[in-house]
Amino acid sequence: YMVYSNLAQTTRRVYLGEREHFRVHRDRPGDRLFISPPVKGKVSGKWSIQFTRPILAANAFNGVLVVSVSPDVFAAFHQRLGQDSVVSLVADSGDFMARHPDGQQAMGRKLADLPFMQADPPQSGDYTRVSKVDGVERIYGFHRLPEYGLTLIVGRPVAQALLAYEHYRQTVLLFATAISLLIVVLLLMLYRSLAARAAVEQQLQASQAMLRSAVETIGEAFVIFD
Numbered sequence: 554y555m556v557y558s559n560l561a562q563t564t565r566r567v568y569l570g571e572r573e574h575f576r577v578h579r580d581r582p583g584d585r586l587f588i589s590p591p592v593k594g595k596v597s598g599k600w601s602i603q604f605t606r607p608i609l610a611a612n613a614f615n616g617v618l619v620v621s622v623s624p625d626v627f628a629a630f631h632q633r634l635g636q637d638s639v640v641s642l643v644a645d646s647g648d649f650m651a652r653h654p655d656g657q658q659a660m661g662r663k664l665a666d667l668p669f670m671q672a673d674p675p676q677s678g679d680y681t682r683v684s685k686v687d688g689v690e691r692i693y694g695f696h697r698l699p700e701y702g703l704t705l706i707v708g709r710p711v712a713q714a715l716l717a718y719e720h721y722r723q724t725v726l727l728f729a730t731a732i733s734l735l736i737v738v739l740l741l742m743l744y745r746s747l748a749a750r751a752a753v754e755q756q757l758q759a760s761q762a763m764l765r766s767a768v769e770t771i772g773e774a775f776v777i778f779d
Contacts, residue, residue: 556616560596567595575617578607582614588701591650594621602642602650624651637689637710645670645702652686659686669695669704681711 555567569575574589589603601621608616624642642650643664652659664670668680677696684691691708698704 555596558596560594569595569617572603574603574605574619578605578617579614582612583607584609586701588650588703590644590648591624597621600624625653626651637691637713639684639691639706639708641706641708643669643704643706645704650703655686662686667695669697684708 555569558567572589572592574587577587584607587603587605589605591600591602593599594601601623604620604622605617607614608618639652639654641652641659644650647664647667647670649659649662649664662685664685667682668674668678674697677694679692679694681690681692683689690711692711692714693706693708695704695706
C-alpha cells in the first residue's frame, strides 16, 4: 500500500502491489533504477512514467520509492523545435513511453521496423518516415539508452528541416539568374556594337571602292591637298 504521496493524504489506502514497477523490485532484488511504461496514476488520474528504486532494509526488500514524471516534460524541448515537430520516448519493444504532442493518441500504439529496433542497432542515427500517429512525413534522429531499454527520438517535418536549404537554394538560383541576365545583356550590347562596327566598315569600304573607281576612270591628272 502507498505510505506517502505529495498528491494524497496518507490516511487514504491505495494498493499498488499489482503495478509492474513494484513487482519488478520485489521479484528481482537489487538496488537498480527501473523505468516503467506509461501508467494512469491511481491518485492523480493522469498518465505518467514511473522512475523507481527499491527501498532496502538489511538487504531485504522493504518497498519502492516512486517518482512520477508526466510525458509532458517533453513540451519545453518540443517548443524549441518548431511547429509539427515531435519528441518521443520509445521502449525497445516498440511501445510508446511518451510522445509530445499528441501523447494520448500515441498511448497503446507500437512501432516496428525502425533502424533502432533491428539486430545490433547503432547507438544513434536518423531515418525518414511518415508518422503512424498523425501522417506527417518527418526526418527523425534517435539516440539509444540500451541500459534502460529506451530510445529518444526527435522528428522534424521534412519541409521544415529543409527550409534553410530551400532558402539558400532560392537565393543561389536568384543570384545565378541575375548574373545570367546581366551576361545576356552584355552579350547583346557587344553583338550590337560589333554589328554597328561591321556596318561602318562596310560603308567605308564602299566609299573607298567608289573613290578608286572614280580615280581610275579619270583621264586627266589631278592633285589632292589636305
